[in-house]
Amino acid sequence: MNGIMKKLVFSCKKASELIDKESVFPLNWLENIQLKVHTSLCKACLEYEKQGHILDELIDRHHQHENQDEIPQVENQELKIKIISKL
């Protein structure tokens, strides 16, 4: 990215921060505009934004997969004995 653009829209580091911030908190209007301008000019950050959404989906589905029905019931007889001995 050239110098003038950087002054107008800020750095890729900052853009990537806003991209991940947006996945947890809403951005304010200024941040929103800055990010939109940046990603309209910067392919790398646009890609980072896309991959952020993919990552969200992958982690979500990963956990759902582990949690398909109910929480798996695990027996732990040793723990039972250990706790009873401490009471």
Next chain:
Amino acid sequence: MTDQLKEKPTSETIKTWVDLYSDSLFSWALHKTSDREVAEDLVQETFLAALQSYHRFEGKSQPKTWLMAILKNKILDHYRSNFKKPVPLENSFLDGIFTEDENWNSKETPQPWTDDAHEIMDQDEFKLILSNCLKKLPLQWKTAIQLKYFEEKSGDEICQELEVTPTNFWQVIHRSKLQLRKCLEVNWFNKVAL
């Protein structure tokens, strides 16, 4: 029910509860923490706390519900203290991602991922790689990811529970995602190219 409970010595009642409910509590704690040892400790602490504050249990709720409430608080305390643990310095891989003038380092510039996310999610090999990438996160970062994705809570709720500022929280999420992205890229998306 209440009268019956009061006739028995407290520790006997709690022992009965251990027998009845410890497996359910353990399963829950294990699911939340993905760590057997931690889950065992949390369940043990739950029963010890129940013994100490038994006078506050008035039989108004089911024993299991009451124990679960104690356990949930213990798990939250666990997340809170994990989140406050400093990240070891050797985890400074982030330094190389951006140049000094804050552009992407040429080697780190995000390249398009060609795989379809819906397809790879069903592949066992990919699931294993994602699991391993999640495990490799420093404790603080992993905690942030667990809270955001596993608990399905809003950012504001999480910050309130952890007693941290929004900035603190999203910065940790940011670092976690940079690392996860890189880990997946190295081990999956760009593997052929390497």
